[in-house]
Amino acid sequence: MEKHTILGGKVHVYRRSNSKNWQCSTYLNGRNRRMTTKQESLSHAKDVAEDWYFELIGKSKRGELKNEKTFKQAAERFLIEYEAITLGERSPAWVRGHKDRLRLHLLPFFGELGLSEVTAGKVQEYRLHRIETSKTGQPPARKTLHNEIVTLRQTLKTAVRHGWLSHVPDLSAPYKTQGKLEHRPWFSPKEYKQLYEATRKRARELRQSNHRKHAEDLHDFVLFMANTGLRPDEAYNIEHRDVEIVEDEATGEVILEIEVRGKRGVGYCKSMPNAVRPYQRIVQRNSPQPMDKVFPTNHLRMFNTVLDQESLKFSRDGKRRTAYSLRHTYISLRLMEGADIYQVAKNCRTSVEMIEKHYAAHIKNVIDAAAVNVRRERPNKIKSAEDIAEELADV
Template identity: 25%
Template structure:
C-alpha cells in the first residue's frame, strides 16, 4: 500500500485506457476513485500508510458527450425504413442483425430503457404482466448502473417483443404470454441463428443507416446514436405533460437529472404553448364541417401578467436566463412582494411545461 504513488496511478490510468480501448469517462473514474479511496481509508486506519504519503486521486476523464435527439418525423422514417433495411445487404450476419435492430429501436423508443447494458442484457424472465384493477400492463425489470427497477412499457411494445420472440428458434412455437409466464431464462435480443446480438455489430449497422440517410448529426449539431432513443422517449413524455418526478423512476434517474438534461428542450416541445395556440380550442362537429374557436373566451379567463414578468418567463422558458434572474425580474426579494394570481398561473404553466422546478415554484408563490 505504501508503494502506491502518483507514478503508480499514472501507470494504472494508461493500463485502464488500454483495457477499455478509450479514455475513461469522468463518471467512470469517479467510481474507480471512490473504490480506491475506501481501500486507502482502511490502510490508513490500520497504520499501513500515513496521511502524508497518501496519494491524491485525480480525475482527468473525458466529460460525457451530449447526444442528439430524433424528431417525431425522423423516428417515423427510421422505423418505417427498418422494415426492409435487412433486405439491402447480402451478408447473412448483417441481415440478421438488422432484423433484430428494427425491434430493438422500437423497444428503446417505447420504454426509455438504456441502450447497451440494460437493454442487451434483458432476459424474458425480466418481463412480466402486472395487474392494476381490471387492466394489465407490460412491465420490464432492467438492471443498469442505478440497479434494478420497474419500468412500464407502452402498450405497443407487446408487438415488438412478440416479433422478436419468433426469431428465437426455441420460442417460435410458444406464445408471448407463455414465454413470459414461464420466466424463460434466455436473452430477448437474439438473431435467427440463436446468437445473442452483438453490441458493436448493432451500433455499426445503425450508424451505417444514419449515414446513408444523412441523419447522423441533428439540427442541434449533436451526433445521434442508439442511445438517442432514450432521449426521444423522454421528450415525448415531457411533451405529453408527464412530470420529471414521474419520469425519474421509469428512467432510473433523479428528477433533478431529468430537469437538468431536458429543460432546454421545453420551448420546442411546447411550441403550441409559447406561440399562443394552446389558448385556441377547436371543436369539430360530427360532420367535421363546423369549427368553433374559443380563443377570446379562454384568454379573457387568464389573469393579466405585467410586461416585465411575461418577458422574464418567456426568456426563462427559452433557456436565455436562469432561475436567479427570473426571481430578480419578478422582484421576489423586494419588500412587500406577493405573488399575484397572474404570476402564479404562469409559474404553474412553466412547471407543467417542465421548465420550472417545483422548488422554484415555491420560492415564487411563497417568498
C-alpha cells in the first residue's frame, strides 16, 4: 500500500495495490472515517481529501456528523449474513430480490441516514416518495411495496442484533385498511377447454418438426399442470425419476405420484388420472434418462401467444394469466367438484387458509346448504282464556 499524510498528519491518503484510485481517511469524533477520492492523480487526490476533511469539520461543528452506523452499513452486513445463512434454503431469485430492492429503492433514500434516523415517520415519507416518483405514473403494487418494507425490516433487525440500534421502529402502514380479497386468475371449465383445444390444434397444424415438438410439449404441459396443481418452478424442477405411474388403492384409477421439490422443500403430489396420458406422451417423444427434466424448457412465449390469440390473457377481473393460472385452475376445479379442502391443500403443499382466502369464489360448492339453512320451529301461539271459553261453548 502506498500511503501519504497531509494537514499535519490529520488525513491519510493511500492507494491499495489492487486499486488505481486514491482513498483518504481520518479519525474524527471517536471513529475512523474513510472515502474514495475517485482520483488517479496523487495531487488531485490530496485536494479532494482536504476538501472532504474540512467539510467533516464543518458538519461536526453544526452537529450534523453522525457517530452511529448508517443504514448503508447495516444493509451491507445484512446481505452478507442473509446470503450465507440461507444458502440452499432460499431461492437465488429471492436473495437477488433483496439486493435489487436495496440497490434501486432503499439505499438511495435511507443509505446515508444514521440508523436512529430511520423512524416510523421517515418510513412513511418513503412510501410517499415511492408513489410520487413512480416512472409509470401508477403507484407501486401493494405487494411490491410490501416486499420493500420486508427488506427494510430485515436490515433493521440485523442492526439490532449487532447492537447498532435499540429496537425496530413501527413499520406498519398508517390508515391501512383490510386488503381487498382478490381471486387469483384461473381458467373456468369452458375457458380451460378452449385453451387445451387451442394448444392441441396448434400442435397438429405446425408442419416443421422442431416447432411441432415444442407445440406438443406445450399441449402436454397445459394438461399436466391443470391435473397436478404444481407450481411452475416445481414442474421445471421435476426429473423423470421423481414421477411414478401407479394404481391408486382408494379409487382404482391410474395416476401419477410425484415427488415435488420447490419453495416448501420436498413434498408429494397425487395427480388426476388425466395427467397420465400427457406424461406418457412426453416420455415417448423424448426417450429420457431418469435424471432428465420432465420439462427442460418452459415454452412461455408460445403459451402467451396462444393466450393472446384465444383472448384468454386476462381474467374477467383484469388479472393477467400466466402458467401459475393452471395451478389455480386445478385448485378451483377440485373445489367445484366437491373435493375436501384440507386434502386439496395438502396435495398442493399449501394451507387451507390460503385456499379460503384466494379461491373463495369457488368455496360455495363445499358449503352444505342443508347445514346452513336451518329453520327453528316456531312455538304454537298461546291461547287466551276467551279463546278457550269459546271452544268449550262450541262443544
